[in-house]
Amino acid sequence: MPTVYVTAPPEEAQTIAETLVEERLAACVNRLSTTSTYRWDGEIHHDDEAVLLAKTTDDSYDDLVSRVREIHPYDVPCIERFDEAHVLESFADWRAESVD
Amino acid sequence: MPTVYVTAPPEEAQTIAETLVEERLAACVNRLSTTSTYRWDGEIHHDDEAVLLAKTTDDSYDDLVSRVREIHPYDVPCIERFDEAHVLESFADWRAESVD
């Protein structure tokens, strides 16, 4: 099953997490504080952001990505998929039931 | 080698991390603060939790999962396995020696 890794500004991160759960695109979302270091226009930046780890299913992955792109404030957001090698069966069942 | 992703209430998370290391089921555990968003009984909840990232071995993975299930306060805990594509050799050796 896929965990989707998304970074977003702290203010928007909770809205994105809520939207994904409310619209049944993710069963749950873990939100963690981060500092992101990157280069933009030749300068090094350090921004406070949040990492979102959205727990979804194979079938809902494409819809989740489309929805994040619609509501995310960045033109080029970090959206990455990591596949779990195993998930506790009862938790996998709950995930599948929680997502459309 | 597997990294095991577990979420738990903040109070119990340190106990779980300590138990896994003391009982040589994990070489080390990284614990991070998170806010979890999920739906339960039709309502959206936001709970403060911890993410545990337990570094173990192929051979100890099943025992680690069984132990987490015994001591975890939830009936349906989030327990997920992510396999590393590569690990620095000296760190992999230390992990293997630290786990039974």
Place this chain on the structure above:
Amino acid sequence: MPTVYVTAPPEEAQTIAETLVEERLAACVNRLSTTSTYRWDGEIHHDDEAVLLAKTTDDSYDDLVSRVREIHPYDVPCIERFDEAHVLESFADWRAESVD
């Protein structure tokens, strides 16, 4: 594409993140606060550390690992590679352009 998972003391973590981005070994690095639980000399330790998640490319992975080993204060640092199953195409392009 690889995400490289590195743990480091909080003071050194920002320097490592900056070095990797400045030297174009990573497009961006997310830094998160963590408490690490591990055994050393028979004793259980709990240390404040940072988790670095460095976004790089297949071609730059080996150089990134070599550079982290040079500047990391530990003899046996935690350096692990997790491969993404999918990355948003525009973000993947930006990563590839940002890394040499």
